[in-house]
Amino acid sequence: MSLNKAPSGWLVDIQPGGRGAKRYRKTLPTKAEALAYEAWLTTKVAQAPEWQPTKRDGRRLLDLVELWHKHHGVSLRASKDTYRCLQKLCKAMGDPIADQFKPEIFVDYRARRLIEGITANSLNHEHAYLRAVFNELKRLGQWKAENPLAKVRQIKIAERELSFLSIKQIRALLKALHGDALLIAQLCLATGARWSEAEELRVTQVRNGQLHFSGTKSGKNRSVPIDDALITALDTHLEKRYRSGKALAERFFSVWIWCVQGWSG
Numbered sequence: 509m510s511l512n513k514a515p516s517g518w519l520v521d522i523q524p525g526g527r528g529a530k531r532y533r534k535t536l537p538t539k540a541e542a543l544a545y546e547a548w549l550t551t552k553v554a555q556a557p558e559w560q561p562t563k564r565d566g567r568r569l570l571d572l573v574e575l576w577h578k579h580h581g582v583s584l585r586a587s588k589d590t591y592r593c594l595q596k597l598c599k600a601m602g603d604p605i606a607d608q609f610k611p612e613i614f615v616d617y618r619a620r621r622l623i624e625g626i627t628a629n630s631l632n633h634e635h636a637y638l639r640a641v642f643n644e645l646k647r648l649g650q651w652k653a654e655n656p657l658a659k660v661r662q663i664k665i666a667e668r669e670l671s672f673l674s675i676k677q678i679r680a681l682l683k684a685l686h687g688d689a690l691l692i693a694q695l696c697l698a699t700g701a702r703w704s705e706a707e708e709l710r711v712t713q714v715r716n717g718q719l720h721f722s723g724t725k726s727g728k729n730r731s732v733p734i735d736d737a738l739i740t741a742l743d744t745h746l747e748k749r750y751r752s753g754k755a756l757a758e759r760f761f762s763v764w765i766w767c768v769q770g771w772s773g
Contacts, residue, residue, distance in 0.1 A: 511542055518542035524553040565607040565653075569598040572606050575650055576641045590637055597634050607653060611660050614638070618663075628663040635662055673697075691745055695719070699732040711746045714739070 510521045517537045523530070532549055536542040573594045581587055601617045618631050638657060645651035673681065678697060685693050688707075695706040705721055713720045717739060722729045734742075 511539070511546065520546050520549075522546060522549065524550045565605075567606045568603050569601070569606055569609060570595065570603050572641055572645060572651070573598055576645055579648055579650070580644045593634060594637055594641065597638060606651075609656050611656055614657060614660060628665050632662045632665070635660065691741065694738060695734075695742070698734050698738055701732070709742075709746075714742055714746065 510519075512519045512521065514535055517535050518539045518541070519533065519535050520542050521531070521533045524532070534545060536545055573591070577587075577591050577594075581591055584590060597617075600621075601613055604613060614635070618635070621631055622628065635657065639655060639660075642651055642655040642657065646655065681693060682690060692703065692706045695701060695709070696703060699706070699719055701719070701721065709719065713722075717736070718731045718733050720729070720731045
């Protein structure tokens, strides 16, 4: 702090917030006014938060990811996979200090990964995950600044043409399978279910001529009607082998569907 005589009065030149804080300079007509201003300014900075200089946030991206996972991410369905993906992403970008993380850092990283052969879809997922971290921490009051990825656009991906199996391919597939694998494949073809959904089917999910799926990847429940012949085969199989309500398969199967010969015919 300093108070000096100037040609036009008394110059107040102070940094009430300490070294590195905002500096105030003002010239007043008399020494008494200068001293009063100095005292008022010192009190103002000490009591009013808006007069305080912004404190440096020393947290790094990984620190934010840990905080996000602790307060929100742990409750998500894909918690472990998302958490692991975010950790790898932060490390690949050098784990920068959070308040110095700029859009160009992510854009440069994304460009490198595209050259390395990583798909645009995978990079869009990483983008969405990291953007959600900042959004959620802002909602929780753990991040005060703007989301650095808020204005970064995702990579535009052309919609792929719908693909499906031909009748000949379906016959070849069913002929190559047997036992649980055959029944699971029939359920997938009849209902559009994922292999894991059909594989983990329980007795209680088969009723009124329908399969009732819950705890799905999308988080939404759905019911799909199936024909009487498949209902009969499924009921017989489940009641015979799993009277306690266990899943259709005792373990996960590794079915090499694409090894079936004659697919393209």
